[in-house]
Amino acid sequence: MTASTLTATTRNRRDPADAFHFCPDFPAGGERPGSRAPFTRSAETRGLRASLQFENRPQSGGRRMSHWIIAPVVLPALAAALMVIAFRARLAAQRLVSLAAILALNGIALALLAAATTGGPQAYFLGDWPAPFGIVLVLDRLSALMLALLAGLALPVVLYAIGSGWDRKGAHFHPLLMFLLMGIGGAFLTGDAFNLFVFFEVLLIASYGLMVHGGGEARTRAGLQYVAFNLMGSALFLFALGLIYATTGTLNMADLAQKLPALPEGDAALLRSAAVMLFLVFAIKGALVPLQFWLPGTYANAPGVVAALFAIMTKVGAYATLRFSTLVFPPDLPATALILPTLLLPAALVTLALGAVGTLGARTLPRLAAFAGIASMGTVFLGLAQFTPTATTAALYYLLHSTLATALLFLLSDLVSRRRAHLHLDRPAPVAQSGLTAAVFLAAAIALAGLPPLSGFIGKLLILDAWRDQAALIWPAVLISSFVMVLGLSRAGSLVFWKASDQPPPPAPAPEPLAIAATFALLAGLVALTVLAGPVTGWLSTTAESLFAPQAYIDANRLEAAP
Amino acid sequence: MEALLATIIGVLAAVGIYLMLRLRTFPVILGLTFLSYAVNLFLFASGRLALNAAPIIGTAERYTDPLPQALVLTAIVISFGMTAVIMIMAVGGYLQAGHDRVDLDRDDEEPT
Numbered sequence: 001m002t003a004s005t006l007t008a009t010t011r012n013r014r015d016p017a018d019a020f021h022f023c024p025d026f027p028a029g030g031e032r033p034g035s036r037a038p039f040t041r042s043a044e045t046r047g048l049r050a051s052l053q054f055e056n057r058p059q060s061g062g063r064r065m066s067h068w069i070i071a072p073v074v075l076p077a078l079a080a081a082l083m084v085i086a087f088r089a090r091l092a093a094q095r096l097v098s099l100a101a102i103l104a105l106n107g108i109a110l111a112l113l114a115a116a117t118t119g120g121p122q123a124y125f126l127g128d129w130p131a132p133f134g135i136v137l138v139l140d141r142l143s144a145l146m147l148a149l150l151a152g153l154a155l156p157v158v159l160y161a162i163g164s165g166w167d168r169k170g171a172h173f174h175p176l177l178m179f180l181l182m183g184i185g186g187a188f189l190t191g192d193a194f195n196l197f198v199f200f201e202v203l204l205i206a207s208y209g210l211m212v213h214g215g216g217e218a219r220t221r222a223g224l225q226y227v228a229f230n231l232m233g234s235a236l237f238l239f240a241l242g243l244i245y246a247t248t249g250t251l252n253m254a255d256l257a258q259k260l261p262a263l264p265e266g267d268a269a270l271l272r273s274a275a276v277m278l279f280l281v282f283a284i285k286g287a288l289v290p291l292q293f294w295l296p297g298t299y300a301n302a303p304g305v306v307a308a309l310f311a312i313m314t315k316v317g318a319y320a321t322l323r324f325s326t327l328v329f330p331p332d333l334p335a336t337a338l339i340l341p342t343l344l345l346p347a348a349l350v351t352l353a354l355g356a357v358g359t360l361g362a363r364t365l366p367r368l369a370a371f372a373g374i375a376s377m378g379t380v381f382l383g384l385a386q387f388t389p390t391a392t393t394a395a396l397y398y399l400l401h402s403t404l405a406t407a408l409l410f411l412l413s414d415l416v417s418r419r420r421a422h423l424h425l426d427r428p429a430p431v432a433q434s435g436l437t438a439a440v441f442l443a444a445a446i447a448l449a450g451l452p453p454l455s456g457f458i459g460k461l462l463i464l465d466a467w468r469d470q471a472a473l474i475w476p477a478v479l480i481s482s483f484v485m486v487l488g489l490s491r492a493g494s495l496v497f498w499k500a501s502d503q504p505p506p507p508a509p510a511p512e513p514l515a516i517a518a519t520f521a522l523l524a525g526l527v528a529l530t531v532l533a534g535p536v537t538g539w540l541s542t543t544a545e546s547l548f549a550p551q552a553y554i555d556a557n558r559l560e561a562a563p
Numbered sequence: 564m565e566a567l568l569a570t571i572i573g574v575l576a577a578v579g580i581y582l583m584l585r586l587r588t589f590p591v592i593l594g595l596t597f598l599s600y601a602v603n604l605f606l607f608a609s610g611r612l613a614l615n616a617a618p619i620i621g622t623a624e625r626y627t628d629p630l631p632q633a634l635v636l637t638a639i640v641i642s643f644g645m646t647a648v649i650m651i652m653a654v655g656g657y658l659q660a661g662h663d664r665v666d667l668d669r670d671d672e673e674p675t
Contacts (some may be wrong), residue, residue, distance in 0.1 A: 194634060201641045208648055217659040221667055224588060224656050227649045228665070231595045232583065234645070238602040238638055245631065246609035297667055 066115065067123035069139045071108045072147055072185035075101055080178035095162050098174040102154045105181065109144070109151040109311050109437040116144035117539070120299070121546075122554040123191060132255045133556040138191035140553055141543040142396075143339070146188040146319055150312055152406055152525065154181055156518040157309045160411055163514025166305045176213070180204035180309065187316050191557060193244065193251045193328075196320065197237050200285075204230050207313065210306045211298060222301035229294040233284040234279050243274035254557035256328045257550060260335070268335035274334040275329050279343075280322065287377050288315025289350040296358065304414025307366065308407035311373060315403055318380050322392070326547040327554075331387045344385040351478050352378030356481035360487030364411035364423040368492050372409060372448045375485060376402035392544035394462035397537055400453040401529055405447040408522040409480060413442050415519065416496065420507050425495045430505035438497040440519050445489035447526050450482045455529040462537065489503040564612055568604065575601035588653040588663045593644065599642035606635045 001316070045419050079101035087093035121140035125131065158177065160166070167173035183203025212223040245251055247257050247267045256385035263271060280291065287295040295314070299307045321340075329336040355375025378400060383395025417423050419432040431437060443454070450456035460478060467474040529536060546552065575597050582594025596667030618629035657663045 194637075198637065199642070201645070205644065207646065208652070212652065212655075215655075216665070217656065220659060221656040221665075224649065225651045225665065225667070226592055227645070227652060228583070228595065231642075231645055231649065233599045234641070235595075235602045238606060242602070242606045242609040242631075245634070246608075280567070402583055507629070 008503075016467055019506070022439070027101070037463065037473075060461035066122060066124070066139075068108060068112060068115075069122065069137050069189065070126070071191065071341065072105060072112070072151075073137070073182055075108070076178040076182040076185070076320060080175040080182070083175045083178070084172070091168060094124055094174040095167065098158055098177060099162070100102070101178060102151065102158050102181075102439075105185075106151040106155060109148040112139055113144040113148045113534060115139070116141045121553045123556040123558070124189075129159075132250050132252045134323065135195050136191040136252065136557055137186075137189040137551060138254070138556055139189060140556075141539075141546055142319070142323070143188045145396070145540075145543060146315070147185055149315075149403055150181065150184055151190070153309065153312055153373050153403060156411075156521040156525075157305055157407065159521070160308070160414075160515045160518035161305045163512045163516070163518060164305065164414065166214070166303055166414075171202055171282060172209065173213055175211040176206050179203075180210060182206075184316060187435075188319060191253050193256070194241055197234070197241060200237065200316075201234060201314070203313065204234070207306075207310065211302045213306060214303050219301045219303075222297045226294055229284070233281050236284075237281045240274045240277035240281065243277070247271050247274070252557065252559075253323070253328055254554040255552075255559055257330075257554055258559060260333055263335060272339065273333045275339055277376040278324060282317045282324070284317070284320045284345070284359070285314065286315070286321065286381065287314050287351070287374050288347050288381055289354055289378075290347075292351065292354070292374055292377075296367055296370040299373065300364060300366040303547070304366065304394075304410050304417065308370070308414075309402050309411040311356065311410065313405040314373065314377050315380075315399055317385065318377065318395075318399060321381070322384055322547065325384070325387065327550045330550070340385070341387065344381060348378050348385050349474075350378075350488070351375070351381060352477060352481045354378075356484040356488070359485050360491070361494070362488070363425055365416055365425065365492065365496065366423065368425070368488065369406065369409040369413050372485065372489070373402075373406040374480060376406060376448065378481075379460065379463060382478070383466065386466060387548075388466070389541060389544040389548055391463070391466035392547060393537060393541040394466045396457065396527075396540045396544065397455075397462055397533075398459035400536075401447070401459045401526065404522050404525045405444060405456060408440070408519060408526070409444040409448060411515075411519050411522065412437065412444055415440070415515065419506065420496070425492055428499050429496060430503050432505045432508040434497050434505065438493070440523065441493055441497065443523055443526075445486075445493060449485040451486065455526050455528065455533065458530060458533045472543075564614075565608075568608055568612065572601050572604050572608070575604070586665055588657065588662070589666055592649055592653060593663055595649065596642075596646055601645070603635050603638055603642070606638055607631055609634075 079097050083094045083097050087097065110217070116139050121138055123131065124137040124139070126137070127137045129135075138491075154177075158174075161173060179202055183199050183201075183206055185205060186199035187196055208223065208227050211226055212220050241251060244256065247263065248256060249272045250256060250259060260271065282291055284294070286289045300311065301308060321344075325331070325340050329339070331337060331341065352375055355371050355373070355378055358371030358374060359368050362371055380395050381397050383391045383398060386392075413423065416431060416437050419434075419437060421429040447454040447456045450460040460482065464471075464475055464478055566654030579594045579596070579601060582590045582597060585591055585594070608631075608633060610631030613625060613627040616625040617634060618627050618628040620626050653663065
């Protein structure tokens with residue numbers, strides 16, 4: 001069935017007999033019968049009354065929807081199901097399906113990126129239900145960018161997993177990877193707050209499986225902490241969503257953006273509590289101090305290839321913070337205006353400092369990479385804390401860079417772990433193929449610390465430039481933490497590669513051309529980001545401006561019939 | 564009825580948070596379960612409390628909001644699945660380590 005006939009049949013099925021037509025005399029008054037909860041409700045049954053006006057609203061099929069928008073969610077889900085059902089015990093077939101799906105995902109993400117660049121935000125109405133009632137996926141420049149980053153990161157990661165044989169060390173690596181891609185892609189696309197929770201859970205449950213891939217006592221116990229921490233986060237998320245629904249009667253993000261400015265004064269406190277809880281959940285995901293405690297233990301104990309993929313999971317927190325702080329709780333919304341501007345900047349600075357100091361104190365290479373990742377999240381949130389298009393452009397550029405750089409360092413520490421007796425920094429041990437690994441480590445360290453010539457330097461420069469007016473506070477923090485990171489990374493590099501003991505190095509492991517190629521692909525991504533910094537920041541700056549003028553995003557949801 | 568429900572949610576959340584702060588896995592998982600019960604009741608109440616009312620418009624004078632029921636159903640399914648996952652991981656960790664402490668030892672912090 002082609003896309004157009006699919007749209008046509010769903011429309012024909014629903015158009016003539018609307019679900020609510022049979023009750024024309026439904027009381028349109030504001031008050032709901034039944035007892036009232038201990039808080040006031042401003043939007044009694046607005047949603048239900050709006051549904052009576054179905055016949056007046058333009059059907060979403062009036063303009064043909066692009067069904068490709070849902071492909072980043074459906075494609076990995078189908079691939080995962082195919083692998084589990086048909087190729088349960090055939091790793092070669094699983095690898096092939098996984099690689100094909102990720103290649104297709106790359107193509108789709110690039111096509112969506114092109115569509116979002118030229119066409120503006122577009123909504124995909126699931127089941128062709130109109131916006132505040134059904135679930136919508138919205139493709140705009142930001143979500144298309146994040147999707148492209150996800151697909152671009154997944155390709156080297158899956159190549160590395162195949163090349164290094166990590167996917168052989170336990171069951172179902174590739175299906176879990178697919179479900180993780182589905183969850184992250186859905187979280188980037190969805191335009192519905194509850195649906196965002198559902199996609200968070202999809203990506204989390206896949207990440208629980210990947211985290212303990214390969215087994216082992218330390219990994220299982222670290223995984224338990226990770227799951228427990230995130231279950232608390234999920235509970236907080238649900239409390240926040242319950243409060244938002246109780247005060248506004250809607251969970252569609254564009255609908256919320258329209259209704260929140262008109263919220264009565266008395267509901268402001270409830271809304272503020274909801275916003276605080278929501279941003280706490282995103283801070284857990286984004287490893288913002290003081291909610292970063294889960295990250296070092298999790299990432300250091302996860303398989304290196306999985307930790308590399310997890311580099312984008314912290315960015316889901318940054319993405320959600322950016323989306324909600326510009327669309328749903330914009331800086332000019334009185335009820336929540338003071339939350340993020342007062343809290344985000346200090347938290348980002350402390351995160352940056354803690355990550356930098358952590359690289360100095362890390363005792364193993366994966367922990368070093370984890371702390372470098374925390375520091376990079378601090379830098380990203382520093383850019384997001386200003387709420388201006390300039391600083392957001394810088395944050396988005398640094399987000400792209402730090403995802404690739406952190407993933408590179410995790411892949412490298414996995415490469416080293418199989419060429420060295422152990423991963424402890426303070427106990428010398430020879431490294432096989434030390435020239436190759438040391439060269440990659442040097443590049444990753446330069447990128448993460450923000451030294452020229454790689455993109456980390458440009459990213460930090462953009463952030464420093466955006467914070468020019470508060471240079472007395474921000475510049476020393478960024479510059480000193482970068483210096484501390486240079487110290488920490490060069491200490492680790494010298495301990496691992498220079499102070500190798502006098503014993504002969506262990507025999508080089510079997511050649512892993514795919515794994516080496518994967519690390520070089522990430523490196524090439526960093527180089528491309530550096531060389532193309534001009535066009536990329538130009539594109540990002542238009543993206544950031546569109547985030548701070550969200551009317552086009554709201555219009556894409558076609559809410560005009562809602563009261 | 565609102566006061567009763569609010570008290571129940573509060574007590575469940577308090578019990579859940581207390582148990583989550585324990586150092587053994589079993590109380591922690593129980594605490595998470597209590598917290599998810601509190602969340603489910605809270606979500607249910609976000610559509611307002613209405614006794615003896617169907618979530619259908621037009622069949623009777625009184626009706627109740629159907630959306631929180633759908634939300635709470637999703638939340639129940641997800642928290643049930645997550646509890647199963649964390650149970651398996653806790654049992655796996657216990658069998659491999661011989662104890663069920665939540666904290667990691669210093670020596671544990673090395674990937675295998």
